[in-house]
Amino acid sequence: GAVVSQHPSRVICKSGTSVKIECRSLDFQATTMFWYRQFPKQSLMLMATSNEGSKATYEQGVEKDKFLINHASLTLSTLTVTSAHPEDSSFYICSARDPVLTVGSKTQYFGPGTRLLVL
Amino acid sequence: AQKITQTQPGMFVQEKEAVTLDCTYDTSDPSYGLFWYKQPSSGEMIFLIYQGSYDQQNATEGRYSLNFQKARKSANLVISASQLGDSAMYFCAMREGRNTGNQFYFGTGTSLTVIP
Numbered sequence: 001g002a003v004v005s006q007h008p009s010r011v012i013c014k015s016g017t018s019v020k021i022e023c024r025s026l027d028f029q030a031t032t033m034f035w036y037r038q039f040p041k042q043s044l045m046l047m048a049t050s051n052e053g054s055k056a057t058y059e060q061g062v063e064k065d066k067f068l069i070n071h072a073s074l075t076l077s078t079l080t081v082t083s084a085h086p087e088d089s090s091f092y093i094c095s096a097r098d099p100v101l102t103v104g105s106k107t108q109y110f111g112p113g114t115r116l117l118v119l
Numbered sequence: 120a121q122k123i124t125q126t127q128p129g130m131f132v133q134e135k136e137a138v139t140l141d142c143t144y145d146t147s148d149p150s151y152g153l154f155w156y157k158q159p160s161s162g163e164m165i166f167l168i169y170q171g172s173y174d175q176q177n178a179t180e181g182r183y184s185l186n187f188q189k190a191r192k193s194a195n196l197v198i199s200a201s202q203l204g205d206s207a208m209y210f211c212a213m214r215e216g217r218n219t220g221n222q223f224y225f226g227t228g229t230s231l232t233v234i235p
Contacts, residue, residue: 032220043210043225091162097220108223110164
């Protein structure tokens with residue numbers, strides 16, 4: 001089946017630094033990728049929808065300048081947390097859509113997630 | 120209003136027994152898809168089962184079945200013959216519309232613990 005990878009799986013950084021998280025679709029071309037954030041014992045919260053070659057669409061309340069999303073190719077989207085602070089510590093998950101599949105059930109594939117800890 | 124509601128924060132089930140995890144949804148779109156995902160402590164989201172709004176039959180995938188009651192807008196997950204490895208968080212999700220690129224709405228999840 002389709003696979004989505006994320007890198008890194010875990011990252012610890014100092015407050016004020018920027019962190020880049022990569023999301024790759026390994027065996028399909030993903031025209032649309034989604035970025036989620038999940039706090040411990042809570043649900044996934046959609047942060048933004050990333051479309052290849054265009055600007056990301058951010059959900060209400062998500063700071064565009066804080067969470068930079070780039071979807072420069074059909075297999076890679078990146079989320080950069082700029083000037084990270086401890087409150088940005090969270091679990092970040094991406095998902096990718098395979099536009100070729102027409103059956104609705106499995107056309108979004110989730111990455112394994114990235115745990116970010118900002119000290 | 121919440122798109123997806125999961126009212127059971129935590130559930131316990133004896134090994135080898137069946138368990139039902141509740142999910143209700145809210146949408147005015149006649150076309151939608153309902154999903155269940157399992158999230159173990161590792162964090163990965165594992166797809167379990169899908170039900171389309173126009174599907175006549177309840178979806179089944181191995182030990183998982185979805186009790187789809189359209190009039191009640193409920194899509195409960197039934198896990199039969201529970202195993203210790205089933206202990207995890209379970210999320211119900213919905214995608215509205217025909218566009219498979221539309222976003223997913225997730226419920227708050229149910230933590231399932233299987234007791235030996």
